[in-house]
Amino acid sequence: MVVESHADGVKPGQVVEHFLGLREATVIDAAGVVAIDTDDLPAEIYLGVLGATGLTAWLGITQVAPVRSGDTVFVTGAAGAVGSIAGQIARLRGAKQVIGSAGSSAKVRHLVDHLGFAIAFDHHDDAVGERLAQAAPDGIDVVFDNVGGAQLEAAIGHLRVGARLALCGMVGQYGGREPHGLRNLYELVTKRATARGFLVTDHQDQLPAFRAEVSSWVRSGEIVHRQTVLDGIERVPEALLGLLCSGAPAIGKTIVRLQGQA
Ligand SMILES: NC(=O)c1ccc[n+]([C@@H]2O[C@H](COP(=O)([O-])OP(=O)(O)OC[C@H]3O[C@@H](n4cnc5c(N)ncnc54)[C@H](OP(=O)(O)O)[C@@H]3O)[C@@H](O)[C@H]2O)c1
Secondary structure, eight states, X not given: OOSOOOSTTOOTTOOEEOSSOSOSOOOOOGGGOEEOOOSSSOGGGGTTTTSHHHHHHHHIXXXXXXXXXXXXXXXXXXXXXXXXXXXXXXXXXXXXXXEEEESSHHHHHHXXXXXXXXXXXXXXXXXXXXXXXXXXTTOEEEEEXXXXXXXXXXXXXXXXXXXXXXXXXXXXXXXXXXXXXXXXXXXXXXXXXXXXXXXGGGGGGGHHXXXXXXXXXXXXXXXXXXXXXXXXXXXXXXXXXXXXXTTOSOOBEEEEEOTTOO
């Protein structure tokens, strides 16, 4: 929330977003802030489903690996911030079946019971390749991958001809973990597949178009979004470690609430 302003169009009391990262207070040029509408939506939603998280999901599903009507879609890390929104946008964009993987039975239940995933499974308990073969015997059209490694390899092993893969992240390999060498990349050749990496930071200009489409689904309740909130800047390490640990309890977007926030 703006405390003091000497710029036209930015008023004290107004809620704005910026891209300077996590901080309790800052001095910033007016050109670096965007006013957000908190009349009927809570401000923190602009950090999650209507923020960079949601934009990442929307870009992947609509442009990087566009989902078409009737597609079978597989989302890894599906109960997380990006994955949970990607799976729902895929369904709303006409996917026939959305399959998700997650790291606990509670997350798997959440995907099916609340987010409309057709099938979900715990990637710890099950052989991912076997689960995909059962869930999608005719193969997968679109993969939205947040994890990399063994799950990506399993997905590549079950592609349909012409499949598209949005390579969003590889959280399974962050933090100095041993890289997982994919052994079946030749399948991308035989399936005439397209695999594209992307970064949301290259696409900030699409924020208005994304918000125009997704905010109506949020308001209508067609997109369900959940947050895990930790209070205080001292809890940032705990929040970060939770993201790097599969099976951690956080579902949806993890947010650290700072003192002084409205
Ligand atoms: N391309 C972009 O511009 C962009 C933008 C934002 C985020 N991302 C990427 O998107 C992915 C998701 O980010 P997020 O913010 O939405 O995080 P998140 O999914 O809310 O949290 C990360 C989740 O990853 C899973 N995980 C952690 N370690 C794992 C491991 N070793 N093996 C398998 N799964 C593991 C855990 O879920 P389970 O407990 O369910 O296993 C964890 O909850 C990340 O790779 C991130 O880097 C990319």
